[in-house]
Amino acid sequence: MTESVDFVKLTTDPLDLQEIVDLVKDNGAGAISTFSGTTRNTFNGKTVVQLDYEAYTPMAIKLLSSLIVTARSQWLITKAAIYHRLGTVPVGETSVIVAVSTVHREESFRAVEFLVNELKASVPIWKKEIYSDGSVWKENAESKRCCRS
């Protein structure tokens, strides 16, 4: 049976960085780079109480897997993991973790950055930011509008 090398998951459970790093750890890889996105306590002066995330899950899973395939076409990746939290994420908790292991570090830097940037641009996951005095659906600045204009 082939050993898994790509790990993609959307979950309502808290994300565990060590667990995810252990998924990508490999004795043939000398480098592991990670990115964790956390809930900040303020946004433009407003006090953030929590974030609520929702997703078009089947498409999000499909796109995330496809992003890893694209990353592998550009860099020599040993293993890669992308976990994203859904539901309520309180302030200070982690909403996304991307981890990549590679033989040499340069490739892990590039691959993590690519995966995070592309996730923020195209994966159908939405964040509602709940403030002490209201709420709003956020838009990533890099959210793609291709095919529309």
Add this chain to the structure above:
Amino acid sequence: MTESVDFVKLTTDPLDLQEIVDLVKDNGAGAISTFSGTTRNTFNGKTVVQLDYEAYTPMAIKLLSSLIVTARSQWLITKAAIYHRLGTVPVGETSVIVAVSTVHREESFRAVEFLVNELKASVPIWKKEIYSDGSVWKENAESKRCCRS
């Protein structure tokens, strides 16, 4: 009392990624990037049994702290940590962890990459690679030779 924002440590204990990430976690920071360097099981076809690390510890600590100061002069960093292991590091275990928290992710990507690259170029830490049939002191390709030629 001022809260610590920079964490530098050389230690013979195993490195704990979660512990180090918890040091840099901050509710005002939305991004945490990390790099972990691990012991690969082969190098140019030779089987690596373990790595032995030694350091000029006082100078290494001084330089690592100074690298974080330099990084802060270029990017808006919330907190930063650099931990390096000394003594014997078995295959598969982690020898270095760099973690940086920032408000926005771009800066955490840049700062981690800078810190790792500069550490590998200038910090007086040495790795002896022990193979099944011998050993050798390694040299980072980027090890600086300024002032010498």
Add this chain to the structure above:
Amino acid sequence: MSDDNKITITVLYFASACDATGLSSESLTFPLPQMRICELEDKLKARHEKLKNILDICMFAVNKEYCGKDDIVKEGDEVAIIPPVSGG
């Protein structure tokens, strides 16, 4: 077997689009053999007043693939209205 002169599709709504319609999905039947995304967009705007401005900044996906306004929608397709994403 389906009538060749009409299509039934599923439309999925998320985030602000779900708020605007009060729906997470709906099944729609059109007396056409097929249609373009831009035609569907016009019909959805007519159907849901509050969706008008939102649709102008949304993307569409057919069967979990992003698509363009001239792409074709066929019988049984699942069309998702994708507001600007904010994951990560």
Add this chain to the structure above:
Amino acid sequence: MSDDNKITITVLYFASACDATGLSSESLTFPLPQMRICELEDKLKARHEKLKNILDICMFAVNKEYCGKDDIVKEGDEVAIIPPVSGG
């Protein structure tokens, strides 16, 4: 009080330099008020045969600061021989 016409310094050896000398450090006294790093390098080469080639690829640090071959070494300084680093 120190004799103004001689200096005593500490030289630290690491990694391959430590292997070559069999020492992690040594205290050396020179009948000079001060000296340049390049002069110290020559004296260390004369003193330790096996250090010759190694010193050609090492850097020097005085009191925990990297320095150049024309930098000055003074009484009480700590000079480290820094082989090519391999941390990370």
